[in-house]
Amino acid sequence: MTQQELIIREVRTGKLVAFRREDDDLKVTRLETKTHVTIILRQVLGVRFDRDSGVLEVAYLRRRKKRTPFALMKLEGKVEGLDSDAAADWAEALMKTVYEDSGVKRGRHLMVLVNPHGGVRKAVAVFMKVVEPIFRAAQCTFDIIHTTHNRHAYDIAKEMDLKYDAVVTVSGDGLIHEVMNGFAHHEDPKKAFAIPIAPIPTGSGNGLALNLLGIEHGFDVTEAALNVIKGKAMKVDVFSLTQDGERTISFMSQAMGLMADLDIGTEHLRWMGDTRFMFGLIRGIIQFKPCPVQLSYKLAEDDKVKMAETLEARRLEHKEGDLEQALPHQDNTGRLPPLHNLPDDTDGWTTFEEPILYIYAGKGPFVGRDLMAFPVSLPDDGLIDVMAMPVSSRKDILLAIGGAAKGENYWHPKVHYVKAHAYRVKPLASKGSLAVDGEVFPFKEFQVEVHQKLAAFLSPYGHYAANFSSPTSSAPVTSKKRGDHHYGVLL
Numbered sequence: 001m002t003q004q005e006l007i008i009r010e011v012r013t014g015k016l017v018a019f020r021r022e023d024d025d026l027k028v029t030r031l032e033t034k035t036h037v038t039i040i041l042r043q044v045l046g047v048r049f050d051r052d053s054g055v056l057e058v059a060y061l062r063r064r065k066k067r068t069p070f071a072l073m074k075l076e077g078k079v080e081g082l083d084s085d086a087a088a089d090w091a092e093a094l095m096k097t098v099y100e101d102s103g104v105k106r107g108r109h110l111m112v113l114v115n116p117h118g119g120v121r122k123a124v125a126v127f128m129k130v131v132e133p134i135f136r137a138a139q140c141t142f143d144i145i146h147t148t149h150n151r152h153a154y155d156i157a158k159e160m161d162l163k164y165d166a167v168v169t170v171s172g173d174g175l176i177h178e179v180m181n182g183f184a185h186h187e188d189p190k191k192a193f194a195i196p197i198a199p200i201p202t203g204s205g206n207g208l209a210l211n212l213l214g215i216e217h218g219f220d221v222t223e224a225a226l227n228v229i230k231g232k233a234m235k236v237d238v239f240s241l242t243q244d245g246e247r248t249i250s251f252m253s254q255a256m257g258l259m260a261d262l263d264i265g266t267e268h269l270r271w272m273g274d275t276r277f278m279f280g281l282i283r284g285i286i287q288f289k290p291c292p293v294q295l296s297y298k299l300a301e302d303d304k305v306k307m308a309e310t311l312e313a314r315r316l317e318h319k320e321g322d323l324e325q326a327l328p329h330q331d332n333t334g335r336l337p338p339l340h341n342l343p344d345d346t347d348g349w350t351t352f353e354e355p356i357l358y359i360y361a362g363k364g365p366f367v368g369r370d371l372m373a374f375p376v377s378l379p380d381d382g383l384i385d386v387m388a389m390p391v392s393s394r395k396d397i398l399l400a401i402g403g404a405a406k407g408e409n410y411w412h413p414k415v416h417y418v419k420a421h422a423y424r425v426k427p428l429a430s431k432g433s434l435a436v437d438g439e440v441f442p443f444k445e446f447q448v449e450v451h452q453k454l455a456a457f458l459s460p461y462g463h464y465a466a467n468f469s470s471p472t473s474s475a476p477v478t479s480k481k482r483g484d485h486h487y488g489v490l491l
């Protein structure tokens with residue numbers, strides 16, 4: 001039987017440290033002072049025992065204070081009072097518990113794409129100083145490419161050898177958009193899409209990281225690094241946007257009118273970080289330009305209370321995603337799903353008749369830290385959430401946008417919010433703006449449809465990490481419930 005406790009004499013201090021497994025924790029005690037810390041097993045990255053030197057190294061992540069990022073801790077020392085076989089067994093048993101027994105592959109092989117140009121241009125330094133040491137401590141192997149130009153990530157993903165366990169984007173949402181479109185043009189698109197993507201948030205908006213890690217940790221690169229190592233594949237829907245017969249994959253959002261102006265035209269304000277979106281919003285409200293378009297959709301649901309209740313029910317019945325299901329060796333071969341909706345289909349389509357100020361459609365609750373645009377979005381319902389704001393007074397717009405960080409805007413009676421199988425936008429004037437996943441697109445007619453569960457992201461929870469409640473609920477729908485992985489407060 002494997003020993004529960006193992007003691008080392010630490011190389012650095014010459015003092016004795018005991019490691020003990022206790023349920024879901026690893027208790028680390030300094031024997032001289034009898035002080036200890038308790039590490040959740042999920043935060044244990046790697047255990048190595050070297051038979052020649054008799055030295056054991058344990059690496060884990062620990063928050064020194066409640067709201068600070070994780071620090072990478074490594075304790076290394078000669079094992080005391082156990083022979084080599086017993087020490088090797090102890091190390092192996094702990095590794096098996098924190099990886100295989102938790103349904104996570106040990107030592108993931110990663111493709112890491114670093115965008116030196118994204119956000120406040122710190123991606124290279126952040127990766128080198130913070131993320132790479134964490135990956136190494138977790139015994140991950142990786143290939144790194146620094147993107148050198150626009151669409152570089154597209155080219156890499158298109159030609160990528162599909163041997164990786166995940167694609168890690170050290171960037172914002174723009175690079176993820178490029179990777180997805182590269183996958184769509186890969187010679188084996190379905191197999192490419194089965195490789196989960198995991199963001200390390202170093203862009204300006206980082207919507208995907210917010211959706212996966214939550215508002216508290218969405219911009220924390222250490223939390224994101226842990227998700228790369230321990231997250232499970234969460235299957236997600238993506239969209240095909242067809243414009244002039246050309247098909248683009250969108251994974252997050254399509255914005256028109258004021259909402260597009262948040263991204264477009266604020267590019268030069270990248271230095272502001274995500275404050276640039278709030279700046280764009282205020283500027284848009286002052287300018288107050290209507291969005292000359294006709295919106296039609298294939299409706300699935302338009303009852304706001306029902307949509308919120310469905311979200312809640314899904315969270316309660318939620319089971320974590322299984323990484324193995326999404327790995328490339330599974331049956332994920334085949335062509336990209338065909339388009340089901342023709343541009344002139346009208347059967348089952350509804351047209352929104354009112355003049356529109358802005359349209360926002362997409363998947364994943366957060367599009368930025370200050371805006372939970374799609375609070376009832378589900379990762380894999382096969383539907384797209386479409387929000388349209390009819391032309392109203394400035395006062396109404398401000399009220400409709402109020403509480404946007406918590407999704408409260410959803411309940412505003414003027415905000416038209418539906419779930420659709422597909423939707424279509426026809427411009428009624430020649431000038432306007434369209435942003436797809438934050439990138440500028442021509443202001444021309446387009447149609448969007450959903451491909452259910454085509455792609456995958458690594459996720460700590462198996463669902464979006466956003467808090468939102470229905471009016472009939474007694475408690476908010478949170479990202480933390482019993483059985484979920486969560487990173488508790490450490491001593």
Ligand SMILES: Nc1ncnc2c1ncn2[C@@H]1O[C@H](COP(=O)(O)OP(=O)(O)OP(=O)(O)O)[C@@H](O)[C@H]1O
Binds near residue numbers: 118119207
């Ligand atoms: N070396 C580079 N030089 C210039 N542009 C680059 C380079 N590498 C990638 N890009 C481009 O940078 C753009 C922005 O990337 P990214 O989305 O990662 O950052 P961001 O726009 O700041 O963040 P977000 O999309 O979250 O707001 C992408 O369109 C990408 O093609």
